[in-house]
Amino acid sequence: MAWRSRSGTGRFSLEAFVVRVLFPAVFVQVVVQVLVELLVLFGHVAPALLVQLLNVAVAGAAMVEVLTMDGRSISRAAETVIRGGLVVYPTDTVYGLGCDPFNEEAVRRLFACKGRGAKAVPVLCGSREKASDLVDLGPKGEELARRHWPGALTIVAPLKMRVPDMLSQGPTLGVRVPNHQLCLELVASCGGWLAGTSANVSGAPSARGAGEALRQLGDTVDIILDGGPSAGTGSTVVSVVGGAVTILRTGQIGVETS
Numbered sequence: 001m002a003w004r005s006r007s008g009t010g011r012f013s014l015e016a017f018v019v020r021v022l023f024p025a026v027f028v029q030v031v032v033q034v035l036v037e038l039l040v041l042f043g044h045v046a047p048a049l050l051v052q053l054l055n056v057a058v059a060g061a062a063m064v065e066v067l068t069m070d071g072r073s074i075s076r077a078a079e080t081v082i083r084g085g086l087v088v089y090p091t092d093t094v095y096g097l098g099c100d101p102f103n104e105e106a107v108r109r110l111f112a113c114k115g116r117g118a119k120a121v122p123v124l125c126g127s128r129e130k131a132s133d134l135v136d137l138g139p140k141g142e143e144l145a146r147r148h149w150p151g152a153l154t155i156v157a158p159l160k161m162r163v164p165d166m167l168s169q170g171p172t173l174g175v176r177v178p179n180h181q182l183c184l185e186l187v188a189s190c191g192g193w194l195a196g197t198s199a200n201v202s203g204a205p206s207a208r209g210a211g212e213a214l215r216q217l218g219d220t221v222d223i224i225l226d227g228g229p230s231a232g233t234g235s236t237v238v239s240v241v242g243g244a245v246t247i248l249r250t251g252q253i254g255v256e257t258s
Helices: 016-043 046-061 071-082 103-113 128-134 138-148 183-190 210-220
Strands: 002-004 011-013 066-070 087-089 096-099 124-126 155-156 173-175 194-197 223-226 236-239 246-249
Touching: 046 138, 066 071, 071 087, 071 223, 087 183, 096 103, 096 128, 096 155, 096 194, 124 128, 124 183, 128 138, 128 194, 138 155, 183 194, 210 223
Parallel strands: 066 223, 087 223, 124 173, 155 236
Antiparallel strands: 002 011, 087 096, 124 194, 155 173, 236 246
16 A cells, blocks of 8 residues: 655655654664663663653654755745754865744744754855855955855855844854855755754764764754765854954865964
């Protein structure tokens, strides 16, 4: 017996549904019950170990969609972003966690997903023009953008457009044009802008692959696009506020401040 799948990719296997959906759900229930029993048995000794086991079990049963990154999955991910959802995607640095940067509710969900405190989230832009629409790069920023974009340089500059206060945490915002063709296609499909924080729980290592992102974020996101391993090194971050170039974080590339 078979049905059309929601993704439109063909036929849906009842066996696959049982293995991937029903079995993991039952498995998690059993694991939780066993962990509770162990917690009672070992008292204060076991909780740390139990938390680790529970995280593994929940990640294994996560209902998030993990899709190979291609034209079709990019379209689905973009639709999810436009509806206010969260997506994970590869970039030229590390895997990113994104949402519509102008949707306040989506931004709040992104912060909750990461467990992020009061810290701004950069925005990936589809082009230098899109970046210039969002922030005032100024002469120094424009020079750096021409030299390093697309690439692993995030430029913090004064905002020109209104974004949720939680996203910017002030009058400036970091922007970047990534050097990753499929990522650029995703950003363009989302309207030219996409929140671009790293796909990890705050304080944990940045995810360098779809599997790492899944283990950390689980089904707190809607779609994970698997584009293979990333470079694993974050972008260099500079501020160009007031005409001065200040290095805020060193990363893949070197930048002259003079």
